[in-house]
Amino acid sequence: MMISRIKFLIAGIFAVGFLQMNLVNAQYKSTIKNETVLFNNIDAVLPLGKLDKYTITVCTQDSSLFRDFNDQISRYAAVTYAGLGSFDEQVKYSNLVIVAVKAEALTFPFIEQLVQAKMNNKKIILAVFGKGDVLSLLNNVKVPILWNDHFSRETQNNAAMTIFGGLSAFNKLQKTYSSSFMKGMGEATSQTRIQYGVPANDEINIDRLSKKIDEIAAEAIAEKATPGAVVMVIKNGQVIFEKGYGYHTYSKKEPTTIHNIFDLASVSKIAGTTPVIMRLTEQGIVDLDKPIGDYLWQAKSTNKKDIRLKSVMLHEAGFTPFIPFYRNLKPGDLQSYDSPTHHVKVADSCYLLNNYYRDVMWPEMLQSEVKPEGNYVYSDISMYVMKEVAEHQTAIPMQNYVQDNFYRPLGMKTAGYNPRDRFAKQDIIPTEQDTSFRKVLLQGYVHDQGAAMAGGVAGHAGLFATANDLAIYGQLLLNRGEYGGERYFEAKTVDLFTSKQSLTSRRGLGFDRWDPNLKNEYPSKLSNATVYGHTGYTGTCIWIDPANQLVYIFLSNRVHPQVSTKLLNLNIRSRIQDAIYEAIAAGKK
Structure with missing residues (x-):
C-alpha cells in the first residue's frame, strides 16, 4: 500500500506539472465498438x-x-x-x-x-x-x-x-x-458527451473495483452510517461504475437506485452558485477584485462593504461560520397550513412567515460580526452573499438562471431546487427526521435549515440531483468548459476557479481541493494535486481529477434518521475514492 501511494503521489506531481504547462481538454477514450x-x-x-x-x-x-x-x-x-x-x-x-x-x-x-x-x-x-x-x-x-x-x-x-x-x-x-x-461512406462524428456501456478492462480493473466498492458500501449500511448510497465513476468520458446500494430508509421498503434524487447540501456551492459566478465573471458583469459594497446597496453601511468578493469565494472574508436562524423563530412564525401570511413551505405541513429571509435573515447576516479578512474560515454566509450579488446583477432568480443557462442545455434533467415542485416524492431520498424545527421527515425539502427558511434556494445549499446529473457537470469541468459540442465557459475561467487561489488554504474559488498536508489524506490517501470538488453535509461528494481524467461521485443520506458521524468515522467516501485509484493502478500493470 505504501509503495502504491508513493507511485500515485509521484504521478500526481508530474501530472500537475504537465497540466500547468500544457492544459488540455478531457480526452474521451471509448472502449465500445460502434457499428452504427x-x-x-x-x-x-x-x-x-x-x-x-x-x-x-x-x-x-x-x-x-x-x-x-x-x-x-x-x-x-x-x-x-x-x-x-x-x-x-x-x-x-x-x-x-x-x-x-x-x-x-x-x-x-x-x-x-x-x-x-x-x-x-x-x-x-x-x-x-x-x-x-x-x-x-x-x-x-x-x-x-x-x-x-x-x-x-x-x-x-x-x-x-x-x-x-x-x-x-x-x-x-x-x-x-x-x-x-x-454506395459511399457513412459520416463520422465525435464523442461530445458521457458514454454509457460496459468498459473493457485494459486500463482499469473493473472487477476489482466493483468488489471493493461493494464491500465498503455494505460496511457503511451494516454500520448504519447511511441507509443507502449511489456511487458513480467516469473515466475518460466513459461511465465505468454506477450502482445504487441499500434503501431509502432503514425500513428497507424502497431500494436506492441510480435514478434517485439526493439533497446535495454544500455541493450546491460548486454546482449551483459557483457556475453562475463563473459565467458573470467572464462576462465582466462581476469583478472578484471589487468589494461587496460595489454590488449590494444594503452592505454599504455595514462592516462588509470593503470585503473583496474573491475573499468571499475563498472563505477568507472573516464571516461567522453559521447562524442558526431557526432557533430564533417566534411563536406564530411557523404554522402547519398554507395561508396568505405563511406561504413559504419549508417541509410537509410546515409553513414559514412570508418574507422571513428578506426581513429577518438577510439583515442579520449583513449586521453579523466579521473578523480580519484573509484567514480561512469556512462559512455558509459566503455563498448567501454571492447569490445576492448574482441576483442583483442579473435580475434573475438563481434557480431560474442555472436552469436556463446550464441544467436544461446540458441535459441535467433532475438538477434544481425545490424538487417536490417537479418530481414525485418517492423519487427523492429522504433525509432527517427533523425533531427540533419542522417536526417531520424531510423528503424533497432541503435539509439545511437556513436554506429551507430562504424558500429552498440558497447560495450554500438547496440543490438536489441524481448522480448522473452531477456526472454531466463534472465532465463539463473536466472538459474545461465544453460539453455536448457547446462551450459554456472559457477554459481559462474553469482553470482559474478550480486551481489553488489562496495563500492560506487549499481552496480554489468556490471549489475545495486536494490537501497538500498528506497527513490529512484529503480527499483521499491516493488523490493528487489536480483534484478539486466538494463534499456535502448530507453525505455527498464530487471529485474531479484531471490527471486521471476521472470524475467520482458519492451520494448518500447519512443524516437519516438523525445526524450521524459514522460515515466520516468509517472514512467511507475517501476509501471508495482510494479503491478507484487502486483499480486504475492494477489495470495498468
Whole structure:
C-alpha cells in the first residue's frame, strides 16, 4: 500500500506539472465498438447540441422491444415516448422527433408521414435496425439516418448514444447496398458527451473495483452510517461504475437506485452558485477584485462593504461560520397550513412567515460580526452573499438562471431546487427526521435549515440531483468548459476557479481541493494535486481529477434518521475514492 501511494503521489506531481504547462481538454477514450452507420447528417445536426432547443418525442414500433433504446436516450435528455400509431398527432408539439424501427416496419405510408413531419418544420432522426437493402426506400428522404444491420441491446444503446454524442460514428461501411446514399461512406462524428456501456478492462480493473466498492458500501449500511448510497465513476468520458446500494430508509421498503434524487447540501456551492459566478465573471458583469459594497446597496453601511468578493469565494472574508436562524423563530412564525401570511413551505405541513429571509435573515447576516479578512474560515454566509450579488446583477432568480443557462442545455434533467415542485416524492431520498424545527421527515425539502427558511434556494445549499446529473457537470469541468459540442465557459475561467487561489488554504474559488498536508489524506490517501470538488453535509461528494481524467461521485443520506458521524468515522467516501485509484493502478500493470 505504501509503495502504491508513493507511485500515485509521484504521478500526481508530474501530472500537475504537465497540466500547468500544457492544459488540455478531457480526452474521451471509448472502449465500445460502434457499428452504427450515419447517413444524411444534414447541417451536422448530430450529435445534438444544446438540448434546451428541443422538445423531443421518441417514437418506436414497440416500447418493450425498444426498451434499451428508450432507456439509453433517457440518460441524455427529457423526452416524451410514443408509438407509431397516430404519429402525426403524437408529435404535433415536438420540434425534434426520433424514430426507431426494425427494417421490416419501414413502409411507404410511414415514410410519407416522416416527410410530412419534416414539412411541418420538425427535425427528424431515423434509427433503422436490420437488412440494409430496405433503406433504398429512403433515397429521397433528407433526414439523418442511423443504421445497424442487426437488432440487439448493444446496437440499440449505441444508436442512442450516437444521436447524443455519447459515442462516435465512423465513416466506414462493411459492404455496399443498393440504396444510393449507401454506395459511399457513412459520416463520422465525435464523442461530445458521457458514454454509457460496459468498459473493457485494459486500463482499469473493473472487477476489482466493483468488489471493493461493494464491500465498503455494505460496511457503511451494516454500520448504519447511511441507509443507502449511489456511487458513480467516469473515466475518460466513459461511465465505468454506477450502482445504487441499500434503501431509502432503514425500513428497507424502497431500494436506492441510480435514478434517485439526493439533497446535495454544500455541493450546491460548486454546482449551483459557483457556475453562475463563473459565467458573470467572464462576462465582466462581476469583478472578484471589487468589494461587496460595489454590488449590494444594503452592505454599504455595514462592516462588509470593503470585503473583496474573491475573499468571499475563498472563505477568507472573516464571516461567522453559521447562524442558526431557526432557533430564533417566534411563536406564530411557523404554522402547519398554507395561508396568505405563511406561504413559504419549508417541509410537509410546515409553513414559514412570508418574507422571513428578506426581513429577518438577510439583515442579520449583513449586521453579523466579521473578523480580519484573509484567514480561512469556512462559512455558509459566503455563498448567501454571492447569490445576492448574482441576483442583483442579473435580475434573475438563481434557480431560474442555472436552469436556463446550464441544467436544461446540458441535459441535467433532475438538477434544481425545490424538487417536490417537479418530481414525485418517492423519487427523492429522504433525509432527517427533523425533531427540533419542522417536526417531520424531510423528503424533497432541503435539509439545511437556513436554506429551507430562504424558500429552498440558497447560495450554500438547496440543490438536489441524481448522480448522473452531477456526472454531466463534472465532465463539463473536466472538459474545461465544453460539453455536448457547446462551450459554456472559457477554459481559462474553469482553470482559474478550480486551481489553488489562496495563500492560506487549499481552496480554489468556490471549489475545495486536494490537501497538500498528506497527513490529512484529503480527499483521499491516493488523490493528487489536480483534484478539486466538494463534499456535502448530507453525505455527498464530487471529485474531479484531471490527471486521471476521472470524475467520482458519492451520494448518500447519512443524516437519516438523525445526524450521524459514522460515515466520516468509517472514512467511507475517501476509501471508495482510494479503491478507484487502486483499480486504475492494477489495470495498468
